[in-house]
Amino acid sequence: METKHTPGPWSYWSGYNPLDKIEAQVTAEDGDIVIASYNHLIAEGEANAKLMAAAPELLGALIESRQVIATALKVGAPDWFDTDDKVAQHATVKKIDAAIARATA
Template structure:
């Protein structure tokens, strides 16, 4: 039996913050304003480890791009069934993939 994954709906956005002045940057991923809101839970993840700042930021950007990366893979796997244009995106797979990669890496 195939079960649907339960997760915070995308799109997600990348953000950075300081807990208090001088505490150093932390990164968080939360639902974007255009996302279907999950009551009582808009933060998807935030950094808490002691990893190097650049690694934390890269990880956070990759996590924030997860919904778009999943959509690109779903579209690639079955373009006749999964239609990204139903959520306001083009049906051109190259464009969908490029946008997801850009969000994950910049």
């Protein structure tokens, strides 16, 4: 799948840089900054930055999981899920497809 975002893996760095007053940054493998800072004034700020750093890996795992679920539905319930269109109507698959579409739009 072709993506529009900076390729992963991303990493997370935390600390205070007085020069540019950054609290944290999420960087690509080559060191380019993906996300420059987080809001240190809210308790969730650092956790949010860590979640963002995991985004490419999470997206990849979700895409792979969708394929596994589709196969399991077709094998486990072939009378109900005998086509890709029927698999796409499963409630969990719908949520996965929506999340993937949102992340790759």
